[in-house]
Amino acid sequence: MSVSGRGSKLVALAAVTALVLGVTACGSDDGDSGTTAGGKPDKLVLETFSEFGYDELVKQYEKDTGIKVELRKTAQLNEYRPKIVRSLATGKGIADVVALEEGILNEFKTNPANWADLTPLVKDHSTEYLPWKWELGKAGDGRLIGLPTDVGSLAVCYRTDLFKEAGLPVERDAVTALWPDWPAFIETGKKYRDKTGKGLLDSVTTASSAITMQIGGDIFYDAENNIVADKSASVKQAWDISLQMVDANITAKTATWSPEWSAGFKQGTFAATFCPSWMLGIVQDNSGPENKGKWDVAGVPGGSGNWGGSWLAVPERGKHKAEAAKLAEYLTSATSQVAAFKLKGPLPTNLEALKNPDFQSYTNPYFSDAPTGKIFGGSVEGIKPVHLGPKHQAVKEQAMEPALRAYENGEANAKAAWDQFIKDAATQGAF
Numbered sequence: 001m002s003v004s005g006r007g008s009k010l011v012a013l014a015a016v017t018a019l020v021l022g023v024t025a026c027g028s029d030d031g032d033s034g035t036t037a038g039g040k041p042d043k044l045v046l047e048t049f050s051e052f053g054y055d056e057l058v059k060q061y062e063k064d065t066g067i068k069v070e071l072r073k074t075a076q077l078n079e080y081r082p083k084i085v086r087s088l089a090t091g092k093g094i095a096d097v098v099a100l101e102e103g104i105l106n107e108f109k110t111n112p113a114n115w116a117d118l119t120p121l122v123k124d125h126s127t128e129y130l131p132w133k134w135e136l137g138k139a140g141d142g143r144l145i146g147l148p149t150d151v152g153s154l155a156v157c158y159r160t161d162l163f164k165e166a167g168l169p170v171e172r173d174a175v176t177a178l179w180p181d182w183p184a185f186i187e188t189g190k191k192y193r194d195k196t197g198k199g200l201l202d203s204v205t206t207a208s209s210a211i212t213m214q215i216g217g218d219i220f221y222d223a224e225n226n227i228v229a230d231k232s233a234s235v236k237q238a239w240d241i242s243l244q245m246v247d248a249n250i251t252a253k254t255a256t257w258s259p260e261w262s263a264g265f266k267q268g269t270f271a272a273t274f275c276p277s278w279m280l281g282i283v284q285d286n287s288g289p290e291n292k293g294k295w296d297v298a299g300v301p302g303g304s305g306n307w308g309g310s311w312l313a314v315p316e317r318g319k320h321k322a323e324a325a326k327l328a329e330y331l332t333s334a335t336s337q338v339a340a341f342k343l344k345g346p347l348p349t350n351l352e353a354l355k356n357p358d359f360q361s362y363t364n365p366y367f368s369d370a371p372t373g374k375i376f377g378g379s380v381e382g383i384k385p386v387h388l389g390p391k392h393q394a395v396k397e398q399a400m401e402p403a404l405r406a407y408e409n410g411e412a413n414a415k416a417a418w419d420q421f422i423k424d425a426a427t428q429g430a431f
Contacts, residue, residue: 146311189250221389280345
């Protein structure tokens with residue numbers, strides 16, 4: 001349940017984290033990227049996690065500028081964050097452009113001097129994005145450290161073939177009507193279990209993430225960044241609903257991001273997962289070409305919500321900050337955001353992109369031609385920013401989720417799981 005088996009690694013990482021977040025780094029001894037005779041770098045390194053849909057965009061950037069772009073991807077955020085911490089502290093392997101997810105953004109904001117101020121390096125784009133998204137890219141000292149990429153408007157991805165086998169509706173509007181609220185979703189899961197003997201939902205942790213972000217308010221921290229996990233109404237509500245799902249036996253008990261979870265998409269281990277827009281590319285990649293047309297997208301219980309979203313930042317230690325800022329500016333433009341959405345699903349935050357007819361009319365062929373531009377884009381204006389404290393992601397991944405998995409797997413009762421969560425939240429949330 002806790003992270004005791006990784007103690008020595010965590011101690012070492014904590015020391016590095018303290019260096020990065022408490023001390024401004026200076027100088028870089030990474031010599032990966034040279035400079036051409038004209039002063040341009042011959043290569044820029046772009047560091048991302050999960051799937052941003054940048055593969056084709058960086059190829060076009062290379063053609064347009066003559067600058068090679070090395071796109072480095074890390075599958076999981078919990079592996080990605082330590083990599084960024086170490087590179088900022090040591091300068092070794094530091095990228096020119098770095099993606100910062102909402103769950104780790106505020107942690108890195110605690111020492112904004114680690115990041116280049118983008119204001120003098122790019123044009124003024126302040127009126128071109130969702131206002132709250134633009135503002136969250138600013139550090140406490142006012143410097144602009146991140147250009148907005150996406151938001152994570154919520155939906156449910158589901159397997160139409162497995163729904164049909166279970167005697168459930170398969171048309172997306174009818175599926176959405178199955179679960180106007182969370183109790184109705186649980187009842188649908190029971191019916192699926194009765195018919196198939198399998199869990200409808202992949203994991204209790206995808207449920208807790210979706211519910212927590214949907215409810216919003218103070219989650220693990222209050223506005224003054226005090227840890228309030230034990231008092232948070234949104235956490236308690238998400239926890240209780242998640243335990244109800246486990247008690248109803250509607251989950252497949254596959255740990256999110258594990259090899260079993262990834263394989264489960266292809267093997268039909270479960271029939272549904274909570275699906276922010278950025279998850280579409282992950283579902284498609286895990287499911288494989290043989291399952292094209294078997295997935296569809298329906299509304300989420302409760303009607304709306306936001307889970308995820310990122311910014312592109314430029315480390316102060318980078319050797320080519322001006323050119324790196326241009327790359328970040330290119331990737332976050334309206335045209336690029338539409339292209340990334342069509343390729344892998346990240347939902348635009350650029351206002352022009354959201355009004356683009358190609359975006360609004362887009363149907364995703366992998367997901368049974370679901371009108372994903374309409375499904376996800378229609379809820380963007382209703383998204384409200386949620387305050388995430390400095391160590392939000394650590395509390396989520398190292399405290400809440402292990403405790404929920406322990407309950408899901410029968411390793412702890414409800415009280416023991418909750419107590420462990422609150423204990424670990426205090427440890428993981430300290431900064």
